[in-house]
């Protein structure tokens with residue numbers, strides 16, 4: 029009798045899982061047919077309504093398991109780097125799409141790859157997850173490794189303070205079994221604080237090349253103080269935002285010694301980076317010091333699952349950046365470089381890369397205030413737009429909040445064009461004000477990027493994102 033009950037319960041679990049998969053897949057198909065975008069999260073909503081444990085059940089189908097990637101900046105690029113490495117080694121990888129990094133997006137991605145028998149047909153899951161969703165996502169996915177890239181101030185209206193996010197991440201990592209690995213950026217004081225509190229030792233990574241460091245923090249750096257005693261941290265090197273080599277003068281907190289380090293870093297605008305990790309030279313068609321962190325992070329995960337260094341270096345040479353992260357589009361003879369820039373730390377780095385490394389002169393800065401951008405745009409006052417002042421010859425403030433941006437640029441002493449809230453008009457002005465052969469840098473928040481890109485698609489200069 030008991031056996032029959034158990035068999036019946038198991039059967040019901042399978043039926044429910046399969047029904048959830050079918051319903052989710054049907055939702056995805058419908059939303060694509062009716063043209064409501066790429067259908068990135070709705071299928072997840074529907075499937076979870078039918079079987080709340082659907083993500084856990086699908087994740088259990090994976091041959092080797094999952095890697096979850098969180099942090100303020102670099103999730104999409106790092107997830108893509110890791111997927112690229114795994115796919116090149118012959119693995120089937122399921123990963124969530126850019127911008128769909130809440131738990132519904134991860135569920136939808138898993139559904140997308142599930143068969144009609146309700147089973148997920150993949151070897152690895154690579155999921156990018158928003159910091160605030162990590163506890164729930166990690167509990168459901170039970171990843172083999174969790175990567176924490178950095179913690180910068182992002183969209184405060186959505187997440188609250190950095191400290192409370194750090195606490196959430198710490199709780200998520202503490203709740204993991206001993207077999208799950210935490211892979212953490214030692215250069216980020218907030219991430220380090222999380223890792224130092226864990227009972228299982230994390231795998232630390234960090235940059236180790238002061239030739240690309242600055243001595244001072246950006247004026248609005250987030251983590252300036254010791255999380256233990258509140259003293260001002262001393263930075264011996266600053267790489268990106270508040271990420272660098274730091275210590276508390278009272279001696280109770282310092283950057284953990286990283287096991288995996290990047291040295292001999294060479295930067296060439298948005299074109300390429302080169303770095304040595306564990307004696308392996310890696311050259312990549314990606315730009316900016318912040319991408320050295322992404323590459324190093326992906327390398328650390330790849331090493332933790334035993335991919336060979338020589339294979340990693342070879343495979344990374346041919347990597348292509350994710351949609352909108354660093355995309356190059358030819359537009360009426362001009363070279364457009366689209367770079368997602370979504371918070372002070374990210375913006376400071378993309379502006380710095382464009383100005384100092386790429387010698388950029390022409391800019392479209394796009395600012396929107398939709399939910400995915402963060403509805404409070406006051407953070408633009410923490411971006412060092414002053415970097416553009418004596419350097420840029422054309423700056424077009426664009427996006428829904430172009431007027432706010434214009435005010436910020438004025439205070440930064442940047443002679444900007446009239447604000448353009450219409451993406452088509454912003455592009456027209458760009459064409460009018462630049463010559464053929466010029467390169468323009470489009471630094472935009474998420475939906476401002478989508479708007480500009482949609483206009484380029486409409487005019488036939490770019491392909492829709494779900495086809496790239």
Ligand SMILES: [Zn+2]
Pocket residue numbers: 254255256257258259276277278279280281
């Ligand atoms: Zn201290």
